Amino acid sequence: MLRGLNTAASGMFSLERKQEALTNNLANAQTAGYKKDDAVQRAFPNYLLGRINDFKENGAVGANAEIGQRAQLGEISNGVYTQELIPSFGQGTLVQTSSPLDVAIEDSNIPYQTINGRLVKPAAFFPVQMADGTVGYTRNGKFDLDANGNLVTADGYRVLGANHQPIQITESIQKADLSIDTEGNIMAYANDPTRTRSIGKIGLVVAQNPNDLVRRGENLYGSNTALPFVTDPGNGNPGVLLHQGFIEQSNVDTGQTMADMMVTIRGYEANQKVISAYDQSLQQLYSVGKING
Known part of the structure; x- marks a missing residue:
């Protein structure tokens, strides 16, 4: 009982x-x-x-008889x-916002990987600089500029570029003058050839096994080992696209x-x-x- x-x-x-x-x-x-x-x-x-002090009778005699075998009743849990x-890293729906600093990740074309005999879908993330100096990872691409011109997340964490350094816009460039292509390259005055200049490139990392990531709060993930950037030597973009003016919604139904x-x-x-x-x-x-x- x-x-x-x-x-x-x-x-x-x-x-x-x-x-x-x-x-x-x-x-x-x-x-x-x-x-x-x-x-x-x-x-x-x-x-x-098994029944106590009860033995199974199999009808066998001689050498084939099972003497003293307790009769089993079954299993109990x-x-x-x-x-x-376990987080589910499926692709969320992309919603257009038309905000120049809203960037959404589309990684549905990344091929599956076989890890420990199981098929695992890798996932892409934006790397950000945490308050303690470590690197966190997020899918929230609702970015903005702080008072010092740093590209930051909605919670104020600085977004890291492809060179592993925070992205900073030191000139008096307005948000509307920035354009971001599908690979994360940030350009100023893209529509004016006489003034066009490169600002930097948004960093991207791909977690081959995202189930190893740990939630750190504020929609951020951490990793015991630093994830390589797709621009690092020996790595390449496995099929990740960025969409300016879009936000990826949560994948919650x-x-x-x-x-x-x-x-x-x-x-x-x-x-x-x-x-x-x-x-x-x-x-x-x-x-x-x-x-x-």
Whole structure:
């Protein structure tokens, strides 16, 4: 009976964590470049059950007889748990904003890679300089210029160029005078040949196995080992395109997420009823064994 209580409780804990992931996905459905988290649930190891002091009779005699073999009843699981939250790096929908510093990544043409015998879809990111000097990675291309002319993210992190250095526009160039091509080259006054000049190039990195990345908050990811830029020696652009004046929406399907939340709540309530039934049984057992007087 107590095993049943533990199993139902483990289901509630697991569904609670899954609900938290779904809620976070729904809250970030309008966050540019956000990648949803999928909760991976697994069962605890199963145990074999056998009848005590009982032996299986197979009808064999002599040398083929199985003497002293315990009869097996089957397997039992001790519950379920949410092992981890895995981001889904599928391409989000590109929405036109016409803002000159909005840049969206399109990496759907990157070929799959075989890693440890499994097909994995690599993902591209913008590298940014974190406050502690390390490099973070984001898909949110809603950029702006700070007071010093640095190209920064919506949270103020400086965007790194292809040369691994922050991109800075020191001249009095207006945002509307900037153009960014599909490879990330930033040009000023592109429509005026007499004034056209190169400002820099937006850096891009490709994570061959994006599942190894770790969320660092503020729609940023971190890596234990620095990811190489596509412009580094020995690397090339595997099929990533940038689109100026566009923003990549999150890949959260709000309708499916709300449906999953309802299913999760129903499962949570079912486990509650199981615990309530066990509680009533224990109360009756206690009342039967109670001595009046």
